[in-house]
Amino acid sequence: MKINQKQETGNQKQKLFSLKFNVSSFQFASGQMMIIAIIFLAVILVISAALFARVAGFLRFGSNSILREQATNLAEAGIDYAIFKLNETAGSYTGTGVTEVTVGTIGSFTTTVQEKNPPNPQLKTITSTGYIPNKTNPRAKRTLKVDVLISAESIAFRYAVEVGTGGVSMENSALITGTVYSNKSGVSISGSGSSKIDGDAYTVGTITTPDPTVTGTKYQNQPASEMPTVDYQYWKNQAEAGGTTNCPAGLCKYDGGVHNLGPRKLVGKLELANSAYVTMDGPIYVTGDVEVHNSAVLKLNDNFGSNGSVLIADGTITVRNDGELQSTNATPKGYILAVTTSTDPNQAISIRNRGVNAIFYALDGTAEMRNNAKVTALVAKQLIIRNSASLDYDSGLASAQFSSGPGGSWQIKRGTYRFTISP
Numbered sequence: 574m575k576i577n578q579k580q581e582t583g584n585q586k587q588k589l590f591s592l593k594f595n596v597s598s599f600q601f602a603s604g605q606m607m608i609i610a611i612i613f614l615a616v617i618l619v620i621s622a623a624l625f626a627r628v629a630g631f632l633r634f635g636s637n638s639i640l641r642e643q644a645t646n647l648a649e650a651g652i653d654y655a656i657f658k659l660n661e662t663a664g665s666y667t668g669t670g671v672t673e674v675t676v677g678t679i680g681s682f683t684t685t686v687q688e689k690n691p692p693n694p695q696l697k698t699i700t701s702t703g704y705i706p707n708k709t710n711p712r713a714k715r716t717l718k719v720d721v722l723i724s725a726e727s728i729a730f731r732y733a734v735e736v737g738t739g740g741v742s743m744e745n746s747a748l749i750t751g752t753v754y755s756n757k758s759g760v761s762i763s764g765s766g767s768s769k770i771d772g773d774a775y776t777v778g779t780i781t782t783p784d785p786t787v788t789g790t791k792y793q794n795q796p797a798s799e800m801p802t803v804d805y806q807y808w809k810n811q812a813e814a815g816g817t818t819n820c821p822a823g824l825c826k827y828d829g830g831v832h833n834l835g836p837r838k839l840v841g842k843l844e845l846a847n848s849a850y851v852t853m854d855g856p857i858y859v860t861g862d863v864e865v866h867n868s869a870v871l872k873l874n875d876n877f878g879s880n881g882s883v884l885i886a887d888g889t890i891t892v893r894n895d896g897e898l899q900s901t902n903a904t905p906k907g908y909i910l911a912v913t914t915s916t917d918p919n920q921a922i923s924i925r926n927r928g929v930n931a932i933f934y935a936l937d938g939t940a941e942m943r944n945n946a947k948v949t950a951l952v953a954k955q956l957i958i959r960n961s962a963s964l965d966y967d968s969g970l971a972s973a974q975f976s977s978g979p980g981g982s983w984q985i986k987r988g989t990y991r992f993t994i995s996p
Contacts, residue, residue: 640705640713643679647703648717651682652985655699656721659686659983664723664876670700673708680705689720696722696878696986700993720989725880725976728801728910730932730950733772733966735800739939739955740778743768743785747942747958751950751966752789756797768958772966801952803912803934808883811977812858813838823861827851827869835882836977842888845869845896853882853909855978862888863911865896872899873909879969880976881908881932889915890933891923892946898931900949905969908932908949918955924948924962932970 654674658666670685685700700718704711733751734741740757743749745766754775755761761778762770764785773789774780775798780791812835818825820841827834827849836855843859845851849869863886865871873882878901884890890913892898901907912934915921921938924946932950933940940953942962949967958964 637713641715644703644705644711644713644715645717647676647680647682647705648701648715649703650676651684651701651703652699652717652719654682655684655686655701656983656985659697659721664697664983668699673704675707678706681707683708696720697983716993718989718991718993720986721983722986723880723976723978724982724984725974726804726807728803728973728975730801730952730970730973732775732798733950733964734956735798735952736956737800737936737954739953741955742957742959743770744957744959746961747785748961748963749785749958749966750964754798756800761793800936801934803883803885803910803936805885805912805914808856808885808912809838809858811883812836812856812885814977815855820861843886845871853884856882857884859884859886859888862886862891863913864891864893865898866891866894868895868897870897870899871909873901873907874978875901875903877901877907877976877978878903879905879907880974881910882978883910883912883975885912885914887914889913889917889921889923889938890935891920892928893923893925895927897927897929900930906930906967908967908970908973910934910975913938922951922953932973 655668666686668684668686670683673681673683675681680703682701682703687698689696689698698718698720700716702714702716705713732754733749734753736755738757740755741753741762743764747768748771750771752772753762753770756777759778760781761776762774762780762785764781766784768785770785770787773792774787775792775795777795777797779793815836817838817840820839823841824844825839825841826844826846829847829849832849832851833854834851835853835857838858840860842861843863845865846869847867851871853871853873890911898909898911908931910932913921915935916937918939920941921935922933922940924942925944926946929947930949933948935953937954939955939957940951942958943960944962946962948964950970951964
């Protein structure tokens with residue numbers, strides 16, 4: 574009996590020990606799970622924080638990209654605004670770079686317009702900066718630069734003299750400095766009296782000998798060349814855009830004094846006489862004849878820079894007795910292109926004693942030069958040059974530009990759009 578009681582007591586102690594051990598084991602396992610859970614949660618939080626930072630950075634980058642794009646759009650709006658102001662003010666708008674133009678609630682821009690260096694009134698640089706939301710406290714800003722110029726017509730005068738089916742006749746020490754191209758068949762270029770071509774001579778036909786003397790190479794029996802073309806109606810329209818004057822008694826005469834003329838259509842004859850000094854501010858269209866004589870001057874406004882402009886007449890053009898047509902002072906020069914639509918077979922253009930620094934064009938008529946007359950280039954159906962008259966070609970005329978003037982249409986020069994560092 575006593576032995577059984579002892580065994581039972583021993584069994585109870587053993588069960589109690591086992592129970593305590595199991596409870597301790599459970600408590601130990603629970604502690605491990607808690608540590609693992611905390612570590613797992615910490616890892617989740619770290620990963621979440623990293624992902625949140627990435628998402629926030631992506632959103633911030635996207636927002637900044639949008640702001641920069643909006644600032645770029647505002648800078649482009651500033652360029653459009655500056656071009657509008659240039660066209661509205663005949664090229665005199667400069668901007669300030671300080672005056673802020675607000676565009677709705679989006680943002681604002683500032684613009685500056687400067688002439689290129691060396692100065693050229695026909696070519697300017699626009700600097701425009703766009704701001705989001707404003708210049709004072711910008712969240713984003715972008716600066717653009719473009720070069721702008723006046724729209725112009727390109728006319729390539731590749732030769733000093735280019736004539737059609739009438740050919741070239743040179744007499745009495747006449748001189749052409751530059752290349753000549755004649756499209757006349759048969760005797761295409763004839764000369765006498767020590768006449769000279771200081772350059773090459775191309776002809777569809779032949780060249781007489783020994784005169785003119787050709788210092789370059791004679792190219793005979795060549796194919797016909799393509800003559801330079803002038804859009805008559807375009808230049809008539811450009812002149813007429815400045816208004817029309819009906820000349821009193823059919824004559825618009827500038828007799829001495831200082832004057833400005835163009836763009837303008839003159840219905841009648843134009844005469845410049847007796848030391849009159851007329852500045853050509855734009856294209857001039859004359860429905861009758863044009864005559865410049867007795868030391869009168871028609872001077873292309875220096876604001877044209879290296880661009881030329883056009884004097885076009887339905888009648889004949891005569892420059893005599895020290896009358897002059899003068900280019901701009903730019904480098905390269907901008908020339909007056911004196912055009913006649915006349916078909917006069919004798920003297921559609923007549924240049925005697927002067928006529929310096931101009932281009933003459935009579936595609937359907939005859940041009941005559943004599944008595945120390947001087948021009949820069951000439952295109953005509955036929956040329957007669959005599960009595961020490963000379964023609965001295967400017968190589969820049971191979972890519973000449975002619976515009977309606979500083980009041981013409983300003984446009985972006987291709988290839989000059991660029992970003993720059995904001996000031």
